[in-house]
Amino acid sequence: PCKCILSGQWQNDLGSQVHIFDVEADGSFSGEYRTAVSATQAPIQPALLCGSQQLHGEGQQPTFGFTVNWKSFSDSTTVFVGQCFVDKSGEESLHTMWLLREEVNSGKDDWKATRTGCNVFTRIA
Numbered sequence: 362p363c364k365c366i367l368s369g370q371w372q373n374d375l376g377s378q379v380h381i382f383d384v385e386a387d388g389s390f391s392g393e394y395r396t397a398v399s400a401t402q403a404p405i406q407p408a409l410l411c412g413s414q415q416l417h418g419e420g421q422q423p424t425f426g427f428t429v430n431w432k433s434f435s436d437s438t439t440v441f442v443g444q445c446f447v448d449k450s451g452e453e454s455l456h457t458m459w460l461l462r463e464e465v466n467s468g469k470d471d472w473k474a475t476r477t478g479c480n481v482f483t484r485i486a
């Protein structure tokens with residue numbers, strides 16, 4: 362669909378896979394995130410995500426955001442924000458930036474608790 366509705370399966374440059382379920386009429390959605398990488402030794406289970414995308418814009422290249430709560434030996438959360446782009450041949454890609462917040466034991470460690478980066482996702486289904 363040229364309107365960049367996010368529902369479906371996506372893969373990013375790290376090999377992680379995202380399955381976004383149906384997008385509601387208000388733009389909200391939920392899904393699952395299977396990361397191919399992690400910054401902790403503990404195994405990372407597939408995590409639930411929820412977010413929303415813009416639907417009303419005339420533009421066919423909506424912005425969106427979603428939050429992933431990782432389930433591991435302790436807590437961390439990643440938020441993604443980005444935009445869906447459609448190229449000349451109709452291929453969609455999600456250009457995102459993310460913030461990964463690990464749970465730290467003390468406020469004095471707050472300064473080092475957030476990582477950032479970017480990922481591009483392409484549709485795989």
Ligand SMILES: O=C1N[C@H]2[C@H](CS[C@H]2CCCCC(=O)c2ccc3ccc4cccc5ccc2c3c45)N1
Nearest residue numbers: 375377396399400401431433435436437439459463
């Ligand atoms: O596809 C993509 N994958 C990567 C980027 C952005 S999200 C990121 C994967 C994050 C997996 C969770 C994780 O590493 C993680 C999970 C639980 C943790 C619990 C406790 C921690 C304590 C210290 C440091 C951590 C670093 C990463 C952690 C966790 C901790 N894009």
